[in-house]
Amino acid sequence: MHYGIDVGGTKTEIAIYDPTWQCLDRWREPTPADDGEALLALLAGMVRKADRRHGGRxxxxxxxxxxxxEHGRLVAANLPGLRSFVLETALAAHLDRDFIIENDSRCFVVSETGPGGAAEGVMHAFGAILGTGAGGGALVDGRLLKGAGRFAGEWGHLPLPATAARRYDLPLLPCGCGLEACLEGYIAGPGLVRLHRHFGGRSTSAEQWHQAWxxxxxxxxxxxxxxxxxxGDALANVVKLLSPRVIIIGGGLSAMDDLVAALPAAMAEHLFPGVEVPDVVRSRLGDASGVRGAAMLGAGITTTA
Known part of the structure; x- marks a missing residue:
């Protein structure tokens, strides 16, 4: 069996898979985001419960x-309780087996290029999550790209393009990462609402904006x-840097078919002649992608670069 755990700011999910990646069991628990010791104990307890329920390890x-x-510390605004821990060391003291930990967006691209995913078997892919935030992960030559500092793929923290900022008179917004005018604040779900209100709309959610559109x-x-x-500008930069064959869109905004369909043309405007626009597809596994990708990494399905 293979266990995957997806730790979120409000809920933590565990899923158990068989060798063919059929899900045998899954459940969620509230995340004690402000209490690191309680969160580590919760993770260990979920693993032990999975062992008991399925009679194995x-x-x-x-x-x-x-x-x-690169030092093993987690930089996550919605999990403040873990900031003081070296994560691998802290987890090793609570868990009775080997494990792999990874950013949830990189888990997403592993799952979607794995069996049954939207880009199954693709060796060069970029996974772009557009939900409450904008995360990403890349597969290059079939290997998960991490980089020296372990933050490869964080496209949401590329800066707002100056040409677009001038054209649309956009304000320079502070980002939760500590920088100013990161793309995430404009392209993720809450950012789309901000854009709508910037132009005179009154939506309070991406769904309301979509209905108005x-x-x-x-x-x-x-x-x-x-x-x-x-x-289009941001993903074109990803193409120029990584040359993916497929870009997989996940997160809440991926449910909008018209958005996914419009992205190739939007990217093409920012690519020079001879650069092929990659296929853009929607996540096939939806909310299950992150937890399944974590399980796949734990099972050694991919290597890392």
């Missing part, structure tokens, strides 16, 4: 939001134009 992979730096509201149409320009 599964391999283990864990996905966390944010950046796990479908109804032809002017502010919603202007927000859509700006959002696509920002996404």
């Amino acid at each position: 599964g391999s283990l992979g864990l996905g966390f939001p944010g950046v796990i730096d 479908l109804a032809g509201e002017g502010a919603a149409r202007r927000a859509r134009e700006c959002h696509l320009a920002l996404l």
Whole structure:
């Protein structure tokens, strides 16, 4: 058996898979985000419970939001209780087996290029999550790219393009990472709402913006134009750096078919002749991708670069 754990700011999920990657069991527990010791104890307890329920000891992979730096510390705004821990060392003291830990966005791209994923078997892929945040992960030559500082793929913290900022008179917003005008604040779900309100709309959620856009509201149409320009520019930069064959879109905004369909043309505007626009596909496994990717990494399905 293979266990995957996806640690979120409010809920932590464990899933148990058989050797063919069929899900045998899964459940969620509230995340004690402010209490690191309680969170570590929760993770160990979930693993022991899985062992009892399935009569064995599964391999283990864990996905966390944010950046796990080169020193093993987690930089995640929604898990403040873990900031003082060297994560691998702290987990090793609570867990009775070997394990792999990874950023949840990189778990996502592993799952979606694995069996049954939207880009199954693809060796060069980029996974872009557009939900409450904007995370990403890359597969290069079939290997998960981590980089020296372990934060490769963090496209949401690329800077706002100056041309788009001037064209749409966008404010320079502070980012939770400590920088200013990171793309995440404009392209993720809450960012799309900010764009709508910037142009005079009144939505409070991405879903409300989408309904206004479908109804032809002017502010919603202007927000859509700006959002696509920002996404096209950002993903074109990813293409120029990594040359993926497929870009997989996940997160809440991926449910909007019209957004996914519009991305190739939006990227093409920012690519020079001769650079092929990659296929853009929506995640096939949805919310299950992160936890499944963690389990796959724990099982040694991919190597890391």
